[in-house]
Amino acid sequence: MDRAYLKRRYLVSFEARRLPHIFTDVLVIGGGAAGLRAAIEAAKYGQALMIVKSAMTESNSSQAQGGIAAVLDERDSPALHVADTLAVGADLCDERVVEKVVGEAADHICELVEWGALFDSNGERFDLAREGGHSQRRIVHAHGDATGWEIIRALLEKARQTDRLKIFDHCFVLDLLTDPVEGGPGSACVGAICWHQRYGLQMIWARQTILASGGAGALWRETTNPPQATADGLAIAFRAGVTLADMEMMQFHPTALYIAGASRSLISEAVRGEGGKLVDKFGRRFMGDYHSDCELAPRDVVARAILSQMLKTAGTHVSLDVSQIGVEQFAKRFPRITEQCLKFGIEPGWDLIPVRPAAHYMIGGAHVDIEGRTGLERLYSCGESACTGLHGANRLGSNSLIEALVFGRQCGRGAGESLSLANDKLAAKDLSFVNEPSQRTEMDVLDIRNSLRALMWRNVGPTRTSERLAETLEIIDFWCRYVLDKQFDQPCDWEVQNMLTAARLIAASALKRTESRGVHFREDFPDTDPAWRRHLFVSRQSPP
Numbered sequence: 001m002d003r004a005y006l007k008r009r010y011l012v013s014f015e016a017r018r019l020p021h022i023f024t025d026v027l028v029i030g031g032g033a034a035g036l037r038a039a040i041e042a043a044k045y046g047q048a049l050m051i052v053k054s055a056m057t058e059s060n061s062s063q064a065q066g067g068i069a070a071v072l073d074e075r076d077s078p079a080l081h082v083a084d085t086l087a088v089g090a091d092l093c094d095e096r097v098v099e100k101v102v103g104e105a106a107d108h109i110c111e112l113v114e115w116g117a118l119f120d121s122n123g124e125r126f127d128l129a130r131e132g133g134h135s136q137r138r139i140v141h142a143h144g145d146a147t148g149w150e151i152i153r154a155l156l157e158k159a160r161q162t163d164r165l166k167i168f169d170h171c172f173v174l175d176l177l178t179d180p181v182e183g184g185p186g187s188a189c190v191g192a193i194c195w196h197q198r199y200g201l202q203m204i205w206a207r208q209t210i211l212a213s214g215g216a217g218a219l220w221r222e223t224t225n226p227p228q229a230t231a232d233g234l235a236i237a238f239r240a241g242v243t244l245a246d247m248e249m250m251q252f253h254p255t256a257l258y259i260a261g262a263s264r265s266l267i268s269e270a271v272r273g274e275g276g277k278l279v280d281k282f283g284r285r286f287m288g289d290y291h292s293d294c295e296l297a298p299r300d301v302v303a304r305a306i307l308s309q310m311l312k313t314a315g316t317h318v319s320l321d322v323s324q325i326g327v328e329q330f331a332k333r334f335p336r337i338t339e340q341c342l343k344f345g346i347e348p349g350w351d352l353i354p355v356r357p358a359a360h361y362m363i364g365g366a367h368v369d370i371e372g373r374t375g376l377e378r379l380y381s382c383g384e385s386a387c388t389g390l391h392g393a394n395r396l397g398s399n400s401l402i403e404a405l406v407f408g409r410q411c412g413r414g415a416g417e418s419l420s421l422a423n424d425k426l427a428a429k430d431l432s433f434v435n436e437p438s439q440r441t442e443m444d445v446l447d448i449r450n451s452l453r454a455l456m457w458r459n460v461g462p463t464r465t466s467e468r469l470a471e472t473l474e475i476i477d478f479w480c481r482y483v484l485d486k487q488f489d490q491p492c493d494w495e496v497q498n499m500l501t502a503a504r505l506i507a508a509s510a511l512k513r514t515e516s517r518g519v520h521f522r523e524d525f526p527d528t529d530p531a532w533r534r535h536l537f538v539s540r541q542s543p544p
């Protein structure tokens with residue numbers, strides 16, 4: 001097998017002495033909830049530089065709707081939140097991590113309020129919502145369904161007031177720079193090579209680096225994620241030799257707004273929580289055929305039920321009937337969803353909302369310990385690009401924003417504290433790298449991007465089989481041969497190289513896990529196998 005995805009160490013050739021150099025104590029890659037929180041913390045200890053590839057508002061974090069989970073009611077307790085998280089995680093959660101995140105959650109909500117975040121409340125108490133899988137009301141939300149937007153607004157304002165924190169936006173990180181550790185066997189991360197739309201290629205040298213580059217939803221044709229979620233961080237980490245974990249675990253959300261030709265947007269689970277009913281193309285409510293909890297069954301069950309009903313009725317989608325909630329009440333509780341629907345002439349309450357499942361949240365990522373450290377020296381990771389073990393094989397709704405904040409702060413602190421331990425001096429090294437010129441013909445990269453997304457949806461979606469996964473690997477390997485051997489000079493092409501690499505790892509891991517657990521469902525292995533109560537790891541040194 002030609003493993004093209006293993007061949008490239010760096011996406012572009014470079015010669016250090018010909019490029020501009022920037023020096024910082026801590027480099028943070030990504031400016032969502034995880035990156036912002038990490039950078040604010042790191043700047044307490046030294047110079048911090050945060051890099052984001054597009055505008056600051058374009059991230060999964062700013063799209064988050066439902067809310068952020070924390071124990072804030074006297075009827076609730078950390079033990080209950082821990083138990084709920086473990087129950088959903090299908091025996092793959094790291095209990096110590098769950099206890100850490102749950103234990104620190106309330107403190108992060110208070111901190112956000114201190115920094116100006118306005119959560120929905122009656123003036124004295126938060127208006128706490130309850131979501132599927134949570135035994136108590138513990139979901140803090142803002143402006144009804146704009147929680148992520150409000151959190152990012154508050155964090156960004158805090159970041160802008162933070163001394164020693166610089167932000168570069170529209171700056172694409174291509175790769176982590178690694179250098180052999182003096183006197184040791186391994187390598188350490190010494191920064192990153194990036195491309196700024198105005199200044200071109202630059203080398204950023206950092207004493208510590210934090211990867212907070214978000215998720216991978218854009219690898220699937222149907223996704224709730226914005227188009228920037230192209231799994232760059234996962235591919236970057238893989239090329240640098242970092243071990244990734246649980247790559248087969250992608251959570252699919254049952255209800256994304258389905259308008260053919262338009263990008264999908266999330267219709268929050270809270271809509272079903274408030275009484276929204278799922279009906280098929282004949283107007284028949286069908287969830288009772290699949291689960292006793294009907295519309296409030298676990299996300300993966302609802303997602304598969306919708307796909308099965310679409311197949312049975314030859315429909316392109318099913319619909320949410322929210323007439324019970326009422327037109328005015330719906331608009332008040334879900335202003336962003338209402339706005340989104342109205343753009344397409346759908347008035348929730350009067351009209352049915354067309355929905356179908358979509359890729360939503362990447363559980364797998366850079367394998368980190370409880371302090372957020374990856375296996376590569378001087379590299380931390382947090383947020384959706386990391387795999388901390390909090391979610392196990394399935395994510396409890398509203399647990400990811402809080403994970404991003406808890407591990408963001410942890411990584412910022414860890415990186416900051418190690419600055420005083422290391423006596424290293426920042427200096428540009430004479431790193432250079434030359435890619436062999438391609439011997440193969442060119443392919444249409446945009447077409448491959450679209451075809452890959454269709455393939456991932458068809459074969460590596462909510463239901464999988466060994467036959468379809470094997471076919472996927474064959475096709476991806478073919479594309480990799482023609483795309484990964486080229487040297488491009490634009491982010492849209494580098495993104496496709498990253499998407500192919502990450503998709504390869506995801507499909508291979510999904511093929512390897514011959515059981516169904518949490519979000520990973522194999523039609524040919526529908527049962528959970530106790531022998532598989534373990535994580536799957538992949539790395540350059542030990543490829544799938």
Ligand SMILES: Cc1cc2nc3c(=O)[nH]c(=O)nc-3n(C[C@H](O)[C@H](O)[C@H](O)COP(=O)(O)OP(=O)(O)OC[C@H]3O[C@@H](n4cnc5c(N)ncnc54)[C@H](O)[C@@H]3O)c2cc1C
Nearest residue numbers: 030031032034053060061066067173214383384398400401
């Ligand atoms: C529609 C939607 C609704 C959601 N609702 C909820 C919810 O209600 N509650 C909840 O807990 N979770 C929710 N989630 C999940 C949650 O929002 C994310 O898991 C979380 O925000 C991830 O934060 P992050 O900081 O890790 O990544 P992101 O917020 O995605 O940030 C990633 C950052 O990395 C940068 N980046 C990526 N690649 C590069 C590169 N090559 N170079 C430079 N920069 C790069 C991006 O520009 C961006 O700034 C939702 C997600 C979506 C998509």
